[in-house]
Amino acid sequence: MNAPSFHLEHRQNQVLTPRLQQAVRLLQLSTLDFTQELQQALSTNPFLEMEELEESGVEETADMADGADLFDAESPVDAVTEAPRDDGLDPFPESESWNQAGKDRRDGGEDTLDLLDLAHSEISLQDHLHTQLNVLHLSDRDRLLTALVVEALDDDGYLRVALDELRAVVDTEPAVDESEMQFALKLVQSLDPAGIGARDAQECVRLQLLALPDSKIATQAIRILDEEFKRLVQRDINGLAHVLNCSPAAVEEILACIRRLEPHPGWAFGNHTAAFVTPDIVVRRVDDQWCAMLNPAAVPKIRLNQMYADLFQQHRESHHADLSTHLQEARWTVRNLQQRFSTILRVGQAIVQRQQHFFEHGTLAMQPLGLRDIAEELELHESTVSRATNNKYMATPAGIFELKYFFSRALNTNQGSCCSTTAIRGAIKEMIQSENSQAPLSDAEITRLLTQQGLQVARRTVTKYRQMMHLPSVDMRRQHA
Structure with a gap:
């Protein structure tokens, strides 16, 4: 029987430090997720603080455009702002108090318009329907059932809950039968707007x-x-x-x-606010060249609270290990903030430099580009470029595009040159938009037209690209005179 033995072995492994792990995680976050992450850090870390921009902070935008160093690990992210002062003045003097302002409005004085007078109250779909039900002569039982149906409607105005489930919620004597629920549904469907209460x-x-x-x-x-x-x-x-x-x-x-x-x-009805994309990069034309710069609205104004940091260093004790951890994480956050936007800016500048023809002539002039091309140019790892372009957006005169949009594989043409797949999709879209609606182009005809332009593309590839752009088939696009 073999006896157990021990032996020593030297081995080298690559391990990411906690700071690098945080840097990688912050880099791959979208602008929205990154903002939420920083808000969480601000609320839990006493050594981080948000600074406000001064009105004279126009120069910092110019620094961004020049690609200058925008960050300092131990200083504010952007231009230094003056700390708020307590000069002992009452922010609401008696002459401008709320009661005095209300008195002026009642007296009919000039310039007494209040912002509350302009406030717009959004009416929800349920409130709109309940208002109509209140003017109808209904029994208490029918009013209860119709109100139940109204409250079960979703934001689209559809009833996606089965009537049997709604009927099981009502605890009345006698029990609600199916015909009563059908009557309540028909009553709701007769209200304004038309189509409300539909199941599909x-x-x-x-x-x-x-x-x-x-x-x-x-x-x-x-x-x-x-x-x-x-x-x-x-x-x-x-x-x-x-x-x-x-x-x-x-x-x-x-x-x-x-x-x-x-x-x-x-x-x-209701407040349906559209979710807007905040671009990380803004492209502008400077001296006949397209240049990339950081979007000031996407750069958070966070800095290390130097006063708290100095006080902690002066009164540092062993039982304050949590504060020491917070201070270290605050420094990491500010430094990783610098690294994130520095990497995004470098990648954005490299993309703009490679895609000058796109900004001049549009999608048809898009050049083939791969992640490896940008990684080799900037001496970064390909995965770093992928994280820096994922869920990051660029604002251009032609619209807002995800950074991934500018990457596409190359396709050889009959002339021996290369064409990007993005340009081919743009050519297909342009053909469909300019076609005769009474005699639309089939995928085979589009393939033949692309071949005449020197682009060898299979018909199934044209079909795939058309479906990727959510363009209907030839039969769906045909219109009759």
């Missing part, structure tokens, strides 16, 4: 068609929804014309009527 898109459109004035087009549209919904989804114009015994142009008119309806009737 087909029912939503049908409710809106029933609310239209009686006409031949509305009647035929309801028939298509009820009997030929599959042909409608496939946009089978000729098949629908045969079923309805009318011309294809008449079918186009019916479909145009359906397209004018609102598939999301609930969107007209």
